[in-house]
Amino acid sequence: MGYPHKPHDREMPVLSKYFGDAGAISLDGWKQRGGYAALRKALGMAPTEITAIVKESGLRGRGGAGFPTGVKWSFMKLDDGKPHYLCCNADESEPGTFKDREIMRWTPHALIEGCAIGAYAIGAETCYVYIRGEFTEPIARMEAALREAYAAGILGPNAMGSGKTVNVYVHRGAGAYICGEETALMNSIEGRRGNPRIKPPFPAVAGVFGMPTTINNVETLAAVPHILNNGADWYRKIGRADNPKSTGTKLFSVCGNVQRPGNYEVPLGFPFKDFLYDLCGGPLPGRRFKAIIPGGISVPIQTVDEAEASFMDYEGFVEHGTMLGSGGVIVIDDHQNLVKQIARAARFFAHESCAQCTQCREGTGWTTRILERIVAGDGTSEDLDTLLEIADNMTGKTICVLSDSCAVPVVTGIGKFRGDFEALIKTKATVMVPAVV
């Protein structure tokens, strides 16, 4: 399988240090590399102490929204007498993102350790790792690692001899992007259709099985053992000196029209221009970058100028018209028909809409049909206004933000690359459209 590249000098491999190192996969190998020291330490601490350290570190959710992890954990009322749950979000279905998969393939015990610490910190005896159904290899590696951890007494009713119960289980999804949305994920674990729930109540009050629940992304939880081992200060100092709001390292998945696609781990705040040209090798021979989507397909499209001016952290991307999202960098070059790619993105959202909100169910479908019509050379001059009007109706009005996400590439595409749309409409140029299934 196609891993890995040797880390670039300017990377800072913390989570990715052992990617490609087959020796790190087993329990013995993981222990030799310092594994489970953080869990041992955590089990000797009070849960609130752990949460305080995570808060102090500045760690923010790596699943897309960037919510401070320690703050999220502190919403769990430890003395409410109810069973608590931790859900680890390993649904990784956001186009452009493929980092959690590598964490699970190469360092399954790192994730198990993070899950166990997180569960203990929020007062949960059970953590479900919800892995998308297509990830057969990561599922197998996680299952094998869990068997080892149970056999060694690391997990179970007396985790590492602490007298505390910590269980971690894999729950396999079955093909649905929407199950990455936290409340849909909980429904899916419960054996229901993956429809997002109306909030409130928020998961910390009534989550999976109606009980207080915390949901964290794979990368978020995998960072926790490093924070406990090295201290909150160490983590907080990684990042741009002038931006204390974004701390630590981040895995960026890079794909599309670029010389060296793959996963790169850099300190947050890394200059995006250096990242694209130096680490990723720049455009393919004879081509030029045209547009960059830096945080998975749900975030606004950047022009090359915007991208080159950005710093790669939560605030740095917002300053230049987009968001960090899940860190899935999609590079599109001048050999592509951008409108066709936006149409394809819309078709993705139409396919993945759970269909409970009218604006989303109808809006994703209409957006796709109009865009495909434009790509086919049958667009009219009114189509762009119609698209923007539909996008407006799809934004901020639904149960979850999948609907908004479908509008984002349309609005930012028309806003920043209007000429590409108009050229197709004026000339009625015909581009090959893939057969609709």
Place this chain on the structure above:
Amino acid sequence: MSADAPADAPHAAHGAPHTPVFVGQARAELDELGKRYPTKRALLLPALWMVQHARGWISEEAMAEVAEVLELTPAYVKGVVSFYTMYHQHPVGKHFIQVCTTSPCAVCGAEDVRDAFLRHTGCEALGVTSADGKYTVIEVECLGACGFATPVMINEDFLESVTPEKVPDILAGLK
């Protein structure tokens, strides 16, 4: 056939009488999984996976069996089965081929990979099983491996960096 038979075990035909899946070892396995969850309903996705591994697809009769075992209604089970794209409600080819064509892969030529699979398998169209029953090819949305375009899943196997040129060899290597 046991519940842990490989996914490419010969598929139960349409209309063939349903032999229960959750007997003996498979039943014990499901009961064991039950200890992980506070409700029976939560066993639905795992149970459906077990059916699909054993039978290749999930028939109405199998849904009825799952419903009975988990104390749900068949209509409820069908509602869940139909929500998730990976559960097959009809028999599919022995080799079920899913090619990612979402934008990040599309900009790397995924549509050519899809077309190569259609051409070399003799499948008439996406989703239509080849006349010899061996292949079904579909497009799938992002497989979470976009940096290794084009990823392709064949049953439970995950292939990376597939190009149209590699397709004949991949097909020749399928058992």
